[in-house]
Every structure is written in structure tokens, then in C-alpha cells.
Amino acid sequence: MMHIDWPWMLLLLPLPWLISRWVPAAQPIGDAVFLPFVSGLNADSLPATHSPSRIYKALLVLIWVLLVLAAIRPQWLGEPEPVPSTGRRLLLAVDVSGSMGTQDMAGDASRLQVVQKVAGDFIQHRRGDQVGLILFGTRPYLQAPLTSDLHTVTEFLDETMIGIAGTQTAIGDAIGFAIKRLRDDTHKNQHKGDTVLILLTDGSNDAGIMPPIEAAKMAAAEKLRIYTIGVGSVAQPGFFGTGGNSDLDEDTLKQIAQITGGEYFRAADASSLQQVYERIDQLEPSAARQQWYRPRAEWFPWPLGLALFLSVPAVLWSRRWH
Template structure:
């Protein structure tokens, strides 16, 4: 869509005509040059000297018209596009240990598959926030750094596989990695309270170098608020020990130390309710913003005016001297 940034500049169009009719003619000043043969010059010849040829007048009119068009600053506006806006910094730490393969939350789907679906929808709702993803098992790995590209984070979550980070559970190390990532770029750290970690697991911490309680205290000192989610059915022990070791007490302490909350999700619907609750507790800190790309068109009429001004100024016709 074409747009004129300064449309009021069209008011300048009649300016040359107004100057011609309102300004008095220039009066000669100083001594005049005496020409002995002036009497021999005919009256008709004098009129020819002051008459501008019509083609030259047309050129000057076109030059002025193009200059006024350029002054209105014509632009071409593209389709509206979203602008990444930095709000909260939100890290998701998802357990991918062996017990997450247990199919006890929604039919034949494993716990990880349910988390991928529900957490993926949660990620897409975080417009304006920076979202990152940590996958942890025996060791934690940063799968996606903090970014406003929510589609990429969701894709990395969907590509997560059981056992990719080991078969055990290192909750303390996962929290430690989150703290390290947030401290690695302190210049971009938002106000305290805008940094959140959502840690989801179905087990207890049985691996890693850092105890969960110590990691929680370091997180609290760094201003990192942690929401913990324990997943798995109420009767986890019936799955041959794959998921019967959820340590709710530790998860509750982590949330309490850091100022967050602990949630229990026994099925897919309960997990959806948990993420909806977190959405309310931690609303997006930045509203979605949009912009329309602009292509400046004023150089085209301006360039055409400059090109036409050359023949207009250098015009030499038979009736022009």
C-alpha cells in the first residue's frame, strides 16, 4: 500500500505561480550599459528575448511537480509483521530420563509425549518473552538458548528423546545450568522477578554434582524463581519401578526456597491445568508488537527531477537567447 509521510507538502504546488504574481519585477540597480545601436533593435525582437518556449515551461512544471512529490515522502508499506519484544526470561527444564517413557498419563502416550504436547502449547502462548529449553537426565544440556523464536524452542522440545541426556535424574545440576546461563549475559538480565525456571520431572535427584537444595539457594540468590512440576500417575509403583520414586518433598522445598510453587500432574488434563495456572502467575511481561516494513520511494521522483532540470536549464532554442 502506498503511503505519503508528509502529504501536507502538496500545499507548495502553487508556490511558483504565487511568487510570479505577487512579487514585483526586479528593478535594475546601478549604472546601465549604453549601447549605441539600441535604437536599431526592433520592438518585436525584445519580446522574443523575454519569451520562454513552451517545451521549456513544461520541463520546469514537471521538475517542480516531481520535487513536490518527493517532498511528500512517498513510501510503500508492506504487510504487518510481529516484532520480537523482550519480556520475561523463562527457562523450561524437562526431565528426559528413562522413567519418562512410562505410559500412565494419557492412554498409550508416554509421559514425555504428554509433556511435549502440553508444554509445546504453553510455549506458543508466551509471546513477547524469551524462552529457553534445558533437557536433563544424568546430565543437563541446554537444548535451546533464551530466544523469542518460540517455534524453534517448540520444535526442539518435540524432538527430545528418552535417554538423550542419560537414564538418571540430576535435578540440582539442571538448576545449576539454568543459573549459569542467566549469569552468562548479565547485561541483558531483566528486573528481578522476571526470570523464571519451570522444572518438570517424574523422579528424585539420583545423579549430578550439585544437591537440589543447594542449587535452590543459589537460584534464590540470583533472583531465579522456580516452579516445580511432578508428573506421573498416583500409582507409579505399578510400572516396575520405572517411575515410582517421585520426590515431592524436594520439589516443594525448591519451589519454597525460590519463591515459586509446586504442582502435581497425574494426567494430561492436570498438566494442562498446571501450565494454565503458571500462565496466570507469570503473565507475559511484554505485549505483542507489530511493524510494517517501509520502502522509501522519494529518490525516484527526486532523481527524475534532477535529470529533467538539466535540459530545462541548458535549453537553447531558436527563440531563446
């Protein structure tokens, strides 16, 4: 859209007319030489006096209008773009193993579907932070790097599928992978903000190379706080034993959170998961509001350049007239 930075400069537009209207013409000053024989000369032999033509006046008016248009600084504003801010770096590590497809949440929704909805809303509220997404199963991999483009991270989370990273659960490798990504990002961007990992799983560590507790100790050395979330319906006694999410290793998740200075949360349904993310939002508030800017393209060189170009024939015309 068009934007005028200095609109008050338009007040200068009638300035030449006001000067010609109210300021008297310059009068000759100094002594005059009296020539008595001039009265006897033929009028045709005297130098002719000419007033400026209409074309010359129109040219001067056009030059002045162009100068005023340049003075108001016309600009073209582009679409708003987010400005990367120096808030927290927040990584979401989401378990996508086979058990995350279990439909034991409210409304027969799978665990992953609930995580996608609630975690997506949480990401959208982290304006000012850099958010990344790690998916892990048998092995971890980076789905979205750390970025301030929260909308894209949310889309990647929504597109996640069960089993895309394997059917088992490698919690320790997921933490180690997060440490590596944050370390690389620190060396690359020299980021000095807080770093947080939210690890969400519904099972126990049954794959990978690195033990979860050893990975937690490495995270603590890197000053990485880890908030662990256990997902799935709460185990209930039944006729044939226990039901619900009996595979969840809560003791390990609690130790990981304790070692790194985070907290462990239990989410048995969508409502409790929503409360977990609200609690994390309180513990780790967004460090800064997201800032936006609109690219500006200056247009004043065009009328200014045209005015300078037209001033050349105006000067030549003025000399010829004089």
C-alpha cells in the first residue's frame, strides 16, 4: 500500500503563487545614466522585452510540483513480516511410536491427535520465542528447526503420522538429539536466551543407544531444562489386571525433569494436557512479544530525478529568454 511519510510538506505547494501574489517585484537600485538621445531613436531599434511564455510557466509549475512530491517521501509498504526476537529457544520432542495411535482419549481420539491439537495451540502462544519440533520413535529426527515462524511449526505438527520414526521409543536418543541441535544453533547464532525441551511420550525407553538418565545429566550440563509429559489414560484396576497406559515409565520421566530443573506432568485426557501446557506457559513465559515490520520502498527518487531532468531545458529556456 502507498504511504506518505511527510504529508505536511504539501503545504509548500502554493508557495510560488503566494510569493508572486503578495511579494512585490524587485525594483532596480543604484544610479541611472540619462541618455537624452534615446528618445529620438526608432522603437523598432530598441531591445525587445518578452514576458515568459505559458509553456515556460507550466514547465516551472511542473518542476515545483515534482519537488514537493519528492519532499513528502512517498513509500510503498510491503506485507508485514515477523522480526526474529531474542526470546527462549523451545524444542518440542513428540513421541510418534505405534502406541501413540491408541484411541483412549475423550471422543475416541488418539493420543497423537490430542497432542496435535493442544500442542498446536501452545505453539501459537509462544510469540517472541524460537520453536522447533523433534519427532522420535525408534530414532529421533528433526521435523522443524528452531524458528520464529510458529505457523509453519504448527503445520508440521499437524502433518505428523504414527510410526514415521519407528514403532519403538528412544527417549534417551531424543534428548541427546535435542542437545546436539541446540548446541549447533548456539554456535551458529550465538544465542544467549533460555533453552527448554518439552518431551512428550506415552511409553518407556525401549530403543536407542543413550540411556535416558545419562542424557538428562548431559542436558543439565548444557543448562537445558526438560519438562516431561506422560500421555495416555490413567491405569485403572480391572477384572483381568490393570488397563490404561501401563507401559508409561513415570519414574524415569520424573528423574529426567528433576535432574534438569524441570517438572513432570501427567496428561490423561485433552483437558489435563491443556492444563499442563498452561502450567508450562506460566513457568516459562514468552520472553518477548513477537515484533513485525513492513518493508518500505522509497519512491521519492522518481519525482526528484524527473524534476532535475526537466530543470535542464528550463535553465536553457531562461537564458534564451533573457
